[in-house]
Amino acid sequence: MTTTTHPLVTEAHRLADDLLAPSAQRVDQDVVPRSHIEAVRRSGLLGVSAPGESGGAGAPDRVAREVAEILAGACCSTWFVQTQHHTPVRLLAKAEPGLAVRERLLRPLATGELLAGIAYAHVRSHPRVPVRATVERGGVRFDGTVPWYTGWGLNDLMLLAGVTDADEVVFAFADAREQPGLRASAPMRLVALTAARTVSLTLDGLWVPEESVALRTPREEFARVDVPRSTNTSPAVFGLGYAALDLLGAAPAERGAADALRARLDEVRERAYALADHPVPHEHVEERLALRTRAYELRRAATTAAVVAGGGRATSVDSPAQRIAREAVFLLIQGQTATVREAHLAALASV
Structure with missing residues (x-):
């Protein structure tokens, strides 16, 4: 779901369409190749959130989220490798100027020279x-x-x-x-x-x-700062949801179901990202958790619908539908904390 025309969003789409999506089934059954990582390095996407003065793009968070959605929906394994990179970049960008490790590593990390x-x-x-x-x-x-x-x-x-x-x-x-x-x-x-x-x-x-x-x-300060990181919804959840709906909607007979699910996913995405941008990151924790859980539910509905529509073909390891469904299972526990787990289990118990 494209909401911005930032050059890095365009680049993410190019990378996804030309390289990641066409090879996603093969990568899923093998390993992320170095050529994928080199392509990500050359794209400039590793510096999406890094400050411009350090060689990064200095893009707003909405751009970083959309790039993550696009990459996750195209090849979740490649997304998962490169997404780790952005936390060290953000940490160094916030560090005090003059800190030895910041001066040594921020620029090569921002430019993609180092991963x-x-x-x-x-x-x-x-x-x-x-x-x-x-x-x-x-x-x-x-x-x-x-x-x-x-x-x-x-x-x-x-x-x-x-x-x-x-x-x-x-x-x-x-x-x-x-x-x-x-x-x-x-x-x-x-x-x-x-x-x-x-x-x-x-x-x-x-x-x-x-x-x-x-x-x-x-450690208590780490736990406090970690609350919004763990309770906000990962863009990859939406990326996989939209990828499943693209598969579902490719068949004219299933387009109505795909459109209905997409409208609901769009709504949750808008609300979740609005909270992610809230100026006080530790407020509205319960609402953040509820939206995260709701996003899981809609993504599960989307990936399940893609498998159902695929019929017997969806049981093949060559099927994008079953790959995306398995990736969705992985994201259920990625970045999970005790608070997130309790909220998710409570929501499931009330279904």
Whole structure:
């Protein structure tokens, strides 16, 4: 659903139509190829939210959301690899000018010269501490297990986080490769997005120098800031929903059902994005959760309708309908917190 004519939206459509969508079935059964990542790098999309003075596009959030929708709807595995990159970029863009790691990494990340992944979702596991951070020898030592790390073998860097004994979260950049103190598992086999090269990481004394530390923040402050991130609806939810409706509406007999679902999805999208742009990000949490849950329901209806309309063909691994339906299952738990899970289960129980 295009709502803006920003050049990066046009570029996202070009990339989706010419490369990502035509190869999505093959990628789903294999891995995201380096050629896809190189195409994303060249497109400028990795800098969509990065400041212009650092080589990025400095585009408004509505553009970043629409780019995400387009990429997710075309090839969710490729979207999932590149979407990790935008969190480190945003973190460095907000850091104090002069911070060593900001000066060293923001421009190469904003221009796509470097690709970064994230290894910090485990911080949401409080009171468990899967990764412990210890300040020592002019840097930080990390010990524990990162349960999920996406883009292994594709990313240049990772934004890693651990929690100190003082309940402080330390974020630091490290090379995304095996090295002393860091070992990766074999790639995980998942119901969908196996192609995104997700592994777990074992940290046994991984040492990162102080000049690679990007942020120190109390864990409670991290949890507070994380609320809008986790309760807002991911643009990928809408991207997959629209991709399913495009499949459904391609058949004249199913166009009425597709149009009806699209109108409902459009309404939720508009309301969800209005809240995402709200000047006070910690307000309206219950409404954000309700809209996120409603978006899940409509996306499920859209992907199910695409499978139903596809009939027996939709059971083939070559069917876009079943691929999108499996990707939708994956997004049910992507970025999930205890609060999101409880709200979603409560909504399902009331159906």
